[in-house]
Amino acid sequence: MSGVGVTARGLGLKGPRGWAFRDVTFEAEPGSLIAIEGPSGSGRTCLLLVLTGRMKPTAGEAEVGECRLPKQMAAVRRVGGLAHVAGVAELEPxxxxxxxxxxxxxxxxxFGDSLRALLRPRGERAAEAKLRIDTALATAGLDRDALPKGTRTAVRxxxxxxxxxxxxxxALLGRPRMLGVDDTDLKLSDTERDEVWALLRSIAESGTTVVAVCSEAPENAVVVTTGKEKADAIAETGRA
Known part of the structure; x- marks a missing residue:
């Protein structure tokens, strides 16, 4: 599955308490690893939800592939998948x-497959579902045999x-062209953070565009910063 390019110009979101983020401008090629970097409470998750078509921006515009925001939010949702977003895409313990x-x-x-796929014999659909699950688990690096009770292990x-x-x-089960992940490095050790970024980079290198929220962006990522003070600091260093 090929990824999508993402472009934003003056993107902003204003809520009852003021701007969650504003003046976000960047451009990323298909298959990029995009890191939304900033302190907690600086609008990182809101920006992720805007870019994946889940929230409507107040200012500016963006393109995700051939889809325009905010006019084509539903189309953007169809090409994107979300992972690890509290209240939107979270696991049931x-x-x-x-x-x-x-x-x-x-x-x-x-809801995601075509009518032609739904009309296939039950055995073919079951085999396709198994293949899709196996592929998604392998891509995400989750070894079922290493879990305490295999796939019978509860999320908690x-x-x-x-x-x-x-x-x-x-999220990968839907074979998205863009994957959004929230709180990528929250409460992880340095080693675990390295593992997560290696995983997300491998997904991006396979073609899927990745947008990941973090407190500190890795090297070789398209860095998008929220929070004015942080943005000014990064601009001075030439990273933005």
């Missing part, structure tokens, strides 16, 4: 890994990295 995968595969088959018993990988795998 009581459900097992298998239950999450089965539920997402059913939703994908019912997963380590943070395992839960993050599962959330990414669920």
């Amino acid at each position: 009581a459900l097992t890994v298998a239950e999450h995968l089965h539920e997402r595969a059913l939703l994908q088959r019912r 018993d997963l380590e943070r990295m395992e839960a993050l990988r599962l959330s990414i795998a669920l």
